[in-house]
Amino acid sequence: xxxxxxxxxxxxxxxxxxxxxxxxxxxxxxxxxxxxxxxxxxxxxxxxxxxxxxxxxxxxxxxxxxxxxxxxxxxxxxxxxxxxxxxxxxxxxxxxxxxxxxxxxxxxxxxxxxxxxxxxxxxxxxxxxxxxxxxxxxxxxxxxxxxxxxxxxxxxxxxxxxxxxxxxxxxxxxxxxxxxxxxxxxxxxxxxxxxxxxxxxxxxxxxxxxxxxxxxxxxxxxxxxxxxxxxxxxxxxxxxxxxxxxxxxxxxxxxxxxxxxxxxxxxxxxxxxxxxxxxxxxxxxxxxxxxxxxxxxxxxxxxxxxxxxxxxxxxxxxxxxxxxxxxxxxxxxxxxxxxxxxxxxxxxxxxxxxxxxxxxxxxxxxxxxxxxxxxxxxxxxxxxxxxxxxxx
Numbered sequence: 172x173x174x175x176x177x178x179x180x181x182x183x184x185x186x187x188x189x190x191x192x193x194x195x196x197x198x199x200x201x202x203x204x205x206x207x208x209x210x211x212x213x214x215x216x217x218x219x220x221x222x223x224x225x226x227x228x229x230x231x232x233x234x235x236x237x238x239x240x241x242x243x244x245x246x247x248x249x250x251x252x253x254x255x256x257x258x259x260x261x262x263x264x265x266x267x268x269x270x271x272x273x274x275x276x277x278x279x280x281x282x283x284x285x286x287x288x289x290x291x292x293x294x295x296x297x298x299x300x301x302x303x304x305x306x307x308x309x310x311x312x313x314x315x316x317x318x319x320x321x322x323x324x325x326x327x328x329x330x331x332x333x334x335x336x337x338x339x340x341x342x343x344x345x346x347x348x349x350x351x352x353x354x355x356x357x358x359x360x361x362x363x364x365x366x367x368x369x370x371x372x373x374x375x376x377x378x379x380x381x382x383x384x385x386x387x388x389x390x391x392x393x394x395x396x397x398x399x400x401x402x403x404x405x406x407x408x409x410x411x412x413x414x415x416x417x418x419x420x421x422x423x424x425x426x427x428x429x430x431x432x433x434x435x436x437x438x439x440x441x442x443x444x445x446x447x448x449x450x451x452x453x454x455x456x457x458x459x460x461x462x463x464x465x466x467x468x469x470x471x472x473x474x475x476x477x478x479x480x481x482x483x484x485x486x487x488x489x490x491x492x493x494x495x496x497x498x499x500x501x502x503x504x505x506x507x508x509x510x511x512x513x514x515x516x517x518x519x520x521x522x523x524x525x526x527x528x529x530x531x532x533x534x535x536x537x538x539x540x541x542x543x544x545x546x547x548x549x550x551x552x553x554x555x556x557x558x559x560x561x562x563x
Contacts, residue, residue, distance in 0.1 A: 172211070173197045176372055181389035197369075229258055229274040230284045231320065232292070235333045236300030238269035240463045240485050244454035246271065249295050251451040253288075254278040260469035261322050263330065265431045266338040270329040272322050273469075278447055323370070327377045327428065336420075336427035346429045348422045352411050358387065358403040359411035361421070365429050367398035375400060378428035382421065383407040435465035436483035437490055439498075443506040445476040456501050457482060462490055 178193040195201060202208060234246070243262055250257060250273070260273040277284060284292070346365035353360060363375060372391060379386060379402065388403040405411055412418050441453060450469065457464060457480065466481040484490045499507045 172207070173369065174202075175199065175369065176391060177393050179372065179389070179391040181386060181391075183387055228283055229276050230289060232271070232273040232275060232296070233325065233329060234269075234271045234273075234296055234300060235329050236269055238264045238267055241458040242269060242299065243271075243464045243467060244451070244458040245299050246273075246296060247450040247454050249299065250275060250292070251448040253292055253295070255284070255292070256281075256447065256471075257450055257469055258471050259322070260467065261326060262464070262467040263326050263431050264435075264465050265330060265427060266335045268330060268333055268335040270326050270333065270335075272320075272325055272329075323373070323432075324377050327374065327431070328381055330427070330431060331378065331381055331424065335431075336423040345426050348425050350412055350418045350421055353403075354411075356403075357409075357411060358405060359384075361400075361402040361404055361425070363398075363400040363402075363425060363429070365398060366433075367393045367396055368433070370432060371398055371429065372400070374428045374432055375402075375425060378424055379404060382424060384421075432466075434481060435487070436463075436481045437495060438510045439480045439482060439495075439507055440510050441476065441478040441480070441502070441507050443476055443503065445471050445474050449476055450478070453478070453502055453507075456498060460494055460498050460501075461485055462494065462498070463487070 173196065174194045175197060176192055176194050180189075180191045182189050236242075247257065254277065255275040256278045258274045258276060260271065262269065262271045264270075275284065276282060346363055348364075349362045351360050351362075352358070361379075365371070376386065384404040384406055386402050386404050390401045392399045412421060443449070454464065461484060462482040463485055464480050465483055465487070468479040470477045482490055484494075495509060499509075
């Protein structure tokens with residue numbers, strides 16, 4: 172729905188749960204569309220909301236492996252050669268690893284792939300993902316009839332299982348994360364500071380959940396382009412973080428969760444009539460022009476392909492604009508467009524208002540950094556709402 176969460180308070184003390192979200196649209200405007208508001212209400216009220224109708228009768232392919240330039244092009248070429256149509260797909264790269272989730276169907280019959288064919292495709296894709304860096308690569312396939320898997324949630328899980336968080340981080344650009352215990356309250360307090368972006372809260376909460384941490388209280392706040400998140404958590408066994416290795420692992424996993432979706436490179440949007448082999452052709456052109464696909468979102472509906480690619484050069488740097496124009500000429504000037512990463516200009520009024528507020532929430536980077544706590548803010552609000560008896 173492309174909603175921007177400006178501020179949020181979360182509390183689940185006792186048997187009650189109360190979440191408050193201050194949201195706007197992508198352009199910083201208040202939501203006025205009554206149909207959208209009703210849709211949000213209906214989605215929240217439905218405890219197991221999914222877009223199952225989109226994936227009914229498709230074969231879901233999940234892949235993880237070592238990333239390299241041109242890999243995505245090779246994957247789509249294999250699927251095209253084996254008469255598979257890609258209906259929807261997402262691909263993430265991080266720390267030299269890649270995770271893909273692809274929904275396909277048989278090109279001729281439009282039905283799911285049978286078991287023997289799935290095994291053949293799995294073998295072909297496993298060969299592509301074979302690497303020599305000591306990682307144990309994994310290719311996993313299943314036939315999906317209900318389509319009840321959230322693609323982005325599953326990508327987080329695949330990369331987490333692939334242990335992409337273990338490689339070294341750039342501490343000058345990585346999100347700032349601290350974890351401290353409150354022994355008297357029995358909580359671990361997780362603070363995170365990074366550049367604000369769409370779906371940031373989703374990525375962090377998914378990772379905490381996958382690591383078996385339960386969020387009891389939380390406060391989220393944005394100041395300019397910076398987001399401050401604070402969570403009061405316990406492990407599912409009821410205990411806070413109880414060892415230094417566990418604390419370091421939690422920090423690394425949260426840093427990885429934020430960085431997986433961080434925008435890399437130039438955003439290219441393709442919108443054109445779908446045809447067999449389209450993805451293989453487009454990604455081949457990108458590869459042959461020395462560009463690397465850092466992230467991809469593929470969607471096909473009613474015969475129209477709407478694809479998004481975030482591309483860099485082979486070294487992960489910004490790609491030359493002249494190369495981008497050459498790519499557009501080969502694919503189609505009217506079909507492939509260059510888009511802003513984020514519509515920053517639309518936030519000017521909101522940021523102007525926020526910049527008038529005290530700036531003491533901006534922590535300083537460095538080893539052993541302890542972020543300025545939002546605990547007093549969240550606890551005071553929870554106290555005023557009558558959800559807790561006292562606050563710190």
